Amino acid sequence: LLESVGNERTDYIEHEVVHVKNPHLDSMEEDILYHFNLGTKTHNLQSMFGDIKFVCVGGSGNRMKAFAQFMHRELGLIGDTTDIEDICAGTDRYSMYKVGPVLSISHGMGVPSISIMLHELIKLLYHAKCSDVTLIRIGTSGGVGLEPGTVVITDRAVDSFFRPQFEQVVLGKVIVRSTELDANLAQELLQCATEIPNLPTVIGNTMCTHDFYEGQGRLDGALCSFSTEEKLEYLRKAHEAGVRNIEMESTVFAAMCRICGLKAAVVCVTLLDRFEGDQISTPHDVLTEYQQRPQCLMSHFIKKRLGLF
Ligand code: R2B
Ligand code: URA
Numbered sequence: 663l664l665e666s667v668g669n670e671r672t673d674y675i676e677h678e679v680v681h682v683k684n685p686h687l688d689s690m691e692e693d694i695l696y697h698f699n700l701g702t703k704t705h706n707l708q709s710m711f712g713d714i715k716f717v718c719v720g721g722s723g724n725r726m727k728a729f730a731q732f733m734h735r736e737l738g739l740i741g742d743t744t745d746i747e748d749i750c751a752g753t754d755r756y757s758m759y760k761v762g763p764v765l766s767i768s769h770g771m772g773v774p775s776i777s778i779m780l781h782e783l784i785k786l787l788y789h790a791k792c793s794d795v796t797l798i799r800i801g802t803s804g805g806v807g808l809e810p811g812t813v814v815i816t817d818r819a820v821d822s823f824f825r826p827q828f829e830q831v832v833l834g835k836v837i838v839r840s841t842e843l844d845a846n847l848a849q850e851l852l853q854c855a856t857e858i859p860n861l862p863t864v865i866g867n868t869m870c871t872h873d874f875y876e877g878q879g880r881l882d883g884a885l886c887s888f889s890t891e892e893k894l895e896y897l898r899k900a901h902e903a904g905v906r907n908i909e910m911e912s913t914v915f916a917a918m919c920r921i922c923g924l925k926a927a928v929v930c931v932t933l934l935d936r937f938e939g940d941q942i943s944t945p946h947d948v949l950t951e952y953q954q955r956p957q958c959l960m961s962h963f964i965k966k967r968l969g970l971f
Contacts, residue, residue: 677793681923682785693789695782699752702789710749711790715763716964717783717797719776719915720956723748723757723768729800729957730759730766736961737762737970764964769799769911773872776911780918787924796847796967797926799915800956803868803907804878805932806900810944811952813861813959815848816868816928817904819912822877824869824903828917841916844925851927854963861955866906868928870913878908880940897936907932929956 687693694701720726731743739762749758756779759766767783769776776799787795805812818826819841828839848865855863875883879893900908912928919926931952933942942949965971 678795678923678925679791679793680784680787680795682788683921687785687788693785695786697753697755697778698750698758698782698786700749700782700786707786707790711760711765711786712792713763714760714765714787714790714792715795716960716967717765717767717787717795718800718960719767719769719779719783719797720800721769721771721802721911725953726757726766726768727759729960730761730764732954732957733764733766733961733964734761736965737764737968763968771874772910773870773914777914777918780915784918784922784924788922795924797919797924798960798963799911799926799928799930800960801909801911801928801930802933802953803909803930804934804936805907806869806897806905806936808864808906808932808935809862810932810934811862811948811955812932813855813863813955814868814907814930814932815851815855815863815865816843816912816916816930817845817848817865818867819843819916819928820867820869820903820905821913822869822871824867824900824905828870828913830914830917839917840920841913842920843916843927847925847927851929851959851963854966855959858958858962861959863959864906867904868912868930869900869905869908871908871910874910879936882940894937908936929959931955 692701692703730746734743734746746759750756757768769779820826826841828841830837852865855861871877876885879896881890881893907930909930933952
């Protein structure tokens, strides 16, 4: 943005554009975002998405629809929330909703599912020439030594060995990518949380696994090859490594956003304390309220950023 008085440049703010790290893309005549049912020839992505500043992603399509409707009310936008349409209605892989500068998208469960979505989302933001985009995953998780319902803002996304990295196999070789997230954004979110009543929130490391059962040390899957004591020992080690919650997408999310110049954060509510058990036995209405907590935090953060209070 150039602001000038006469011909004199008084201020220069560099906008952070979304970039892709793929030299092949520019030589493609058309880019089909297959799992979104969108494309550069069939859709004017810049007019559809060019004004996006906040992208919130979460596992379930219904939850991300509810989030879009909630944001529509919170931003005081005109029109009926029932009119908010799924932009990806032509496919049942992911759901996508746009409310003003906010895009709400589902990513399914696990690293492969979110990674496919992120490839296409990042290309979408690139084709749409979006700038200064903040991307936040709002989700659920298992807590490690926390009161259920606590919201965890991820400091470092770590793998099952507590390493802050994501490994991707490419052409038969392992590529290791850093999962560093934006520390300022995490602090800004923590500050927002303190401004909301009844929103217990901490910053801690988030462990990302490739399975919900054995991969997270659960004793209640169809398979289990370890003892209760071994499970607790692993959770104790995780806690010592600063892990406060466990989920299934944070490492690839952090790695991909970082490489593409997107400021990103992970905000997940804990549904249970894994030191206390494995089954999610909390009543449905309590779980629903827990799942609204990251959404409330997002709304506060977005409204504050937009200068609405
Ligand atoms: C949290 O919840 C899901 C598993 O129940 C998974 O997508 C995750 O990261
Ligand atoms: N999501 C997870 O991945 N693990 C849990 O324990 C709860 C939600």
